[in-house]
Amino acid sequence: MFGRRNDVRGIRVWARLLGLRRTVVEDVFMDGARVVVAARPDWRERDRCGVCRRRSPGADQGQGRRRWRSLDLGTTLAYVEAQAPRVTCRRHGVVVCAVPWARHGSRFTRCFEDQVAWLAVNTSKTAVAELMRVAWRTVGAICERVAAEARQASDLLAGLERIGIETVHA
Numbered sequence: 001m002f003g004r005r006n007d008v009r010g011i012r013v014w015a016r017l018l019g020l021r022r023t024v025v026e027d028v029f030m031d032g033a034r035v036v037v038a039a040r041p042d043w044r045e046r047d048r049c050g051v052c053r054r055r056s057p058g059a060d061q062g063q064g065r066r067r068w069r070s071l072d073l074g075t076t077l078a079y080v081e082a083q084a085p086r087v088t089c090r091r092h093g094v095v096v097c098a099v100p101w102a103r104h105g106s107r108f109t110r111c112f113e114d115q116v117a118w119l120a121v122n123t124s125k126t127a128v129a130e131l132m133r134v135a136w137r138t139v140g141a142i143c144e145r146v147a148a149e150a151r152q153a154s155d156l157l158a159g160l161e162r163i164g165i166e167t168v169h170a
Contacts, residue, residue, distance in 0.1 A: 019111035022100040034077045049089035050104040056087035070109045117146040
């Protein structure tokens, strides 16, 4: 336990600091020089396919707990830790359950990835890697995940009423 005071207000503060929504914070502790927030998805977010987010029957308990890197707390690294059970999705087979704080297949929280993507648009990849304390290849992978999610969320042809095609005869 962190600071011996893990009351409701303290838990809400940790959830807000790390951008955790639809999440139950179970505990906060120090692991060396890192802050680790033990969490689990709330009842609305449990048992969902990690790819399509549809409710699916449970498959097994997975392979133990996982950690996702979150935004730093000043100079201290922060992580969210949770169990990683698996579900059997009709479309995707047996996959790790979705968690509300991270994209499927990522080792980072959504807040962390969104910050990296924003920085990558406004500065160099090397500067982002140094500031966020990750490898520059990781910056590229994060940008790909964030861009793929953004493309899925919007239809680029929505609102298109007419299309013109000009042909040039030689």
